[in-house]
Amino acid sequence: MEEFETYLASIPNAEHSKQLRIVLEWVLHTFSNLKPRFAWGQPMFTDHGTFILGFSAAQKHFAIAPEGEGIRQFSEKVIAAGYEHSVKFIRIKWEQPVNYALLEEIIRFNMADKADCTTFWRK
DSSP states (O other): OGGGHHHHHHOSSHHHHHHHHHHHHHHHHHTTTSEEEEETTEEEEEETTEEEEEEEEOSSEEEEEOHHHHHHHHHHHHHHTTOEEOSSOEEEETTSOOOHHHHHHHHHHHHHHTTTOOSSSOO
16 A cells, blocks of 8 residues: 555545545455556556556546446446446445445456456557
């Protein structure tokens, strides 16, 4: 979590910072093989040098960025969980509970789908 401390401290609302910390710690605990990294202004996790997912905080929500393929694969489940999404981001309002089972599915998909990926981003 050391990589993310400055970012978390920059979130103006202390409760929001705490909530995002809980999610980031969950990822670290659940996927101890993923490498935490701070780049492009966001906390992210990589596997063998390839991007798995990133996070960012906004006033009304935090966003999860699993690349476009992660969104396409899970669009219906994201909507069923009550979240909004765009082509690149899943938005979870601060007052919404985090669906950790869905988050785990997305991470596992990206890890499997990018197992042989030799670039940071999908091509």
